Amino acid sequence: MMNFTKRALAALALAGTVASPAIAEGVKVGMITTLSGGGAGLGIDVRDGFMLAVEQSGRSDIEVVIEDDQRKPDIAVQLADKMIQSEKVDVLTGIIWSNLAMAVVPSATAQGKFYLSPNAGPSALAGAGCHQNYFNVAWQNDNLHEAAGAYANSAGYANSFILAPNYPAGQDALTGYKRFYTGALAGELYTTLGQTDYAAEIAQIRASGADSVFFFLPGGMGISFLKQYADSGVGLPVVGPAFSFDQGILQAVGDAALGVRNTSQWSKDIDNPTNAAFVASFQEKYGRLPSLYASQGFDTANLLISALDKAAVTDADAFRAALKAADFASTRGDFAFGPNHHPIQDIYVREVVREGDVLTNKIVGIALENHADAYAAECKM
Amino acid sequence: MSTILIIEQVLNGLQFGVMLFLMAAGLTLIFGVMGLINLAHGSLYMTGAFAAAVTAAATGSFLMGLAAALAAAALAGALVELLVIRRLHDKDHLDQVLATFALILIFSEGTRWLYGSFPLYLDIPAALSGPVTLPGGIQYPLYRLTLIGIGIGVALALWGLIARTRLGIRIRAGENDREMIAALGVDISRLYTLVFALGAALAGLAGALVGAIQSVQVGMGEPVLILAFVVIVIGGIGSIKGAFVGALLVGLTDTLGGIFLPELFKLVMEPARATSLGASLASMAIYVLMAAVLIWRPTGLYGARV
Numbered sequence: 001m002m003n004f005t006k007r008a009l010a011a012l013a014l015a016g017t018v019a020s021p022a023i024a025e026g027v028k029v030g031m032i033t034t035l036s037g038g039g040a041g042l043g044i045d046v047r048d049g050f051m052l053a054v055e056q057s058g059r060s061d062i063e064v065v066i067e068d069d070q071r072k073p074d075i076a077v078q079l080a081d082k083m084i085q086s087e088k089v090d091v092l093t094g095i096i097w098s099n100l101a102m103a104v105v106p107s108a109t110a111q112g113k114f115y116l117s118p119n120a121g122p123s124a125l126a127g128a129g130c131h132q133n134y135f136n137v138a139w140q141n142d143n144l145h146e147a148a149g150a151y152a153n154s155a156g157y158a159n160s161f162i163l164a165p166n167y168p169a170g171q172d173a174l175t176g177y178k179r180f181y182t183g184a185l186a187g188e189l190y191t192t193l194g195q196t197d198y199a200a201e202i203a204q205i206r207a208s209g210a211d212s213v214f215f216f217l218p219g220g221m222g223i224s225f226l227k228q229y230a231d232s233g234v235g236l237p238v239v240g241p242a243f244s245f246d247q248g249i250l251q252a253v254g255d256a257a258l259g260v261r262n263t264s265q266w267s268k269d270i271d272n273p274t275n276a277a278f279v280a281s282f283q284e285k286y287g288r289l290p291s292l293y294a295s296q297g298f299d300t301a302n303l304l305i306s307a308l309d310k311a312a313v314t315d316a317d318a319f320r321a322a323l324k325a326a327d328f329a330s331t332r333g334d335f336a337f338g339p340n341h342h343p344i345q346d347i348y349v350r351e352v353v354r355e356g357d358v359l360t361n362k363i364v365g366i367a368l369e370n371h372a373d374a375y376a377a378e379c380k381m
Numbered sequence: 382m383s384t385i386l387i388i389e390q391v392l393n394g395l396q397f398g399v400m401l402f403l404m405a406a407g408l409t410l411i412f413g414v415m416g417l418i419n420l421a422h423g424s425l426y427m428t429g430a431f432a433a434a435v436t437a438a439a440t441g442s443f444l445m446g447l448a449a450a451l452a453a454a455a456l457a458g459a460l461v462e463l464l465v466i467r468r469l470h471d472k473d474h475l476d477q478v479l480a481t482f483a484l485i486l487i488f489s490e491g492t493r494w495l496y497g498s499f500p501l502y503l504d505i506p507a508a509l510s511g512p513v514t515l516p517g518g519i520q521y522p523l524y525r526l527t528l529i530g531i532g533i534g535v536a537l538a539l540w541g542l543i544a545r546t547r548l549g550i551r552i553r554a555g556e557n558d559r560e561m562i563a564a565l566g567v568d569i570s571r572l573y574t575l576v577f578a579l580g581a582a583l584a585g586l587a588g589a590l591v592g593a594i595q596s597v598q599v600g601m602g603e604p605v606l607i608l609a610f611v612v613i614v615i616g617g618i619g620s621i622k623g624a625f626v627g628a629l630l631v632g633l634t635d636t637l638g639g640i641f642l643p644e645l646f647k648l649v650m651e652p653a654r655a656t657s658l659g660a661s662l663a664s665m666a667i668y669v670l671m672a673a674v675l676i677w678r679p680t681g682l683y684g685a686r687v
């Protein structure tokens with residue numbers, strides 16, 4: 001069956017090549033992502049996952065231009081202008097950070113380009129600011145935090161201490177957690193973005209009488225927090241979104257992360273053939289385990305390829321419909337787009353475990369099934 | 382708000398302060414003696430942390446990591462001084478800022494090239510991990526307590542070095558009159574290399590010590606550098622004593638501000654807005670402190686009178 005479908009698709013693609021020059025021209029993808037500075041690990045994983053899928057597709061009609069935004073909005077905007085005006089790309093992708101996405105996506109889609117987000121999912125682009133050419137292949141920002149809240153209920157936590165950095169995604173995170181969490185709050189804290197010392201916050205957690213801690217501190221902030229938390233001896237159970245427990249940073253966190261429960265739409269042990277093949281081939285090609293971000297890059301490329309199999313990018317309406325169908329084998333298993341082009345998917349609870357000498361995650365349950373986001377109703381497209 | 386919490390927070394502020402002092406001491410020494418603004422000081426901090434992480438991973442010994450951090454940072458500092466800084470002494474500060482900013486980029490990309498983009502693993506030595514119980518029933522991490530001890534020890538040693546040794550006399554003389562001590566036969570360029578390596582080693586030590594509780598990754602030095610500049614502006618440029626007092630002030634203000642400002646606002650407004658507003662103001666607190674000190678004493682607390 002698989003073989004037949006593949007052959008049929010190949011034949012279809014061949015037929016398309018002959019019939020329509022549009023497909024022969026292929027597609028030019030502009031990838032703007034973070035390859036230097038503090039958040040480079042995320043961008044590198046998205047890029048590597050994306051390029052792996054392109055390579056595996058064996059297609060020669062996909063050209064990818066990759067540029068580094070250095071995590072700076074102004075540079076991202078310049079790169080987007082350059083890619084749209086002089087490189088003439090058809091599709092843009094790659095942005096990691098929500099503030100950069102807000103700077104680039106609205107103008108790119110307004111110029112008729114497609115934008116496929118492999119990571120950032122700010123609420124503004126999911127609700128009233130949605131656009132027919134914008135697709136988010138990862139999640140809406142709140143999703144994993146909502147799942148953490150739902151998990152906290154099921155784990156019987158009734159008095160959480162919650163903290164996040166004081167910036168839009170941090171505020172969204174606490175809002176998302178509180179949307180599903182039904183218990184009381186022992187404390188609610190906003191930390192400084194980029195903060196590295198959490199001694200003061202940990203002292204407050206110790207004094208608060210909480211029974212659990214929820215935190216959203218992406219990248220180096222989360223490493224610092226977890227190491228200091230483990231050393232403080234506070235010892236309350238911790239829940240958080242996958243971002244602070246992902247493959248790229250787990251080794252740096254070390255044993256402090258062992259046993260921590262976190263929520264994610266992807267995990268390397270999701271049981272489906274696509275995922276198994278992805279994990280094996282990623283590890284073979286790059287010599288490390290893939291992360292959440294790598295899976296998102298991989299899925300983004302496969303979504304693009306699935307749409308190219310059906311329509312030429314020059315036929316915007318047909319191409320959009322093909323994207324919307326999301327007719328590709330996702331590493332996450334079930335995946336569909338909601339009315340605002342954001343994912344409807346299962347969000348899992350993972351636990352940090354040690355496998356040999358590597359720290360990694362294992363799925364221990366489902367937090368939310370077929371979960372969509374809270375903003376879809378505000379989207380009119 | 383219990384007394385235990387307040388005492389714990391004061392300890393946290395002290396610990397943060399003494400670590401800032403290690404950064405600021407080198408920065409202020411280099412500025413005071415050589416008249417040079419070194420933006421790449423944070424890169425030396427990063428160099429120390431990476432050297433410690435790599436060595437500790439290879440040998441399994443945190444102490445070896447510390448030794449490697451001191452050596453690597455001092456060596457990197459000496460090389461930077463010999464290859465780059467030496468040419469900038471007679472240039473104005475803008476040239477120094479540009480050149481040392483370029484050094485930040487070179488260090489960051491070089492480190493990435495060597496070790497990759499993912500953070501490295503450096504853990505607290507087993508003997509120092511976990512909390513201890515202090516008199517009064519306060520639980521406090523042993524490692525942080527050790528850091529306070531090391532910071533104060535280094536401060537005393539540095540004070541002894543500057544006040545009591547021949548090298549210290551030369552450093553103080555170099556601060557006051559460069560031409561005169563050169564005329565007296567002191568090899569000023571060797572003195573400069575030495576001072577630079579010493580400042581770099583202090584930054585490297587801070588990087589390694591802090592790296593064990595925070596993340597060891599590219600770009601980790603820049604946020605600390607900004608705070609270290611605030612410290613030397615408050616303390617008075619060139620003054621080790623000023624750097625120490627300034628570092629403690631900044632450490633305590635930052636830590637205590639983050640706790641008490643939101644609590645204060647909660648008295649007059651709803652909690653969600655209070656935490657958000659309090660957090661925003663708390664992150665500004667050290668700059669408010671800096672402005673207040675500068676209005677009162679424009680050259681900093683222990684700055685030379687202009």
